[in-house]
Amino acid sequence: MKKPVVDYDLCIGCGSCVELCPEVFELREDGAKAFVIAEDKCNTCDCEEAAGVCPVEAISISEQ
Ligand code: SF4
DSSP: OEEEEEOTTTOOOOOHHHHHOTTTEEEETTTTEEEESOGGGGGTTTHHHHHHHOTTOOEEEEEO
16 A cells, blocks of 8 residues: 655645645644645545655655
8 A cells, every 4th residue: 555654854834735635634733744644545646646746855655
C-alpha cells in the first residue's frame, strides 16, 4: 500500500496538500505543519499529486 509521509522539518504549512487531499492531510500545530490523518485514504485520491504540489518537497510516498 502507498502511504504519504510528511517530513516535518521541511513542511512550511502552506496548506496545498490539505486543499488537494483533505481526507488524508490536516494542518495542525496552529497551521504550522501538515499531518497525515488517514493514510489508508491514499488509494482513493492521488497522493502522488499531493507530493507534486508541495513547494518544499516535504511529501514522499512510501510503498508498504
Ligand atoms: S504542501 Fe508541503 S509544505 Fe504545504 S502543508 Fe503540505 S506538506 Fe507542508
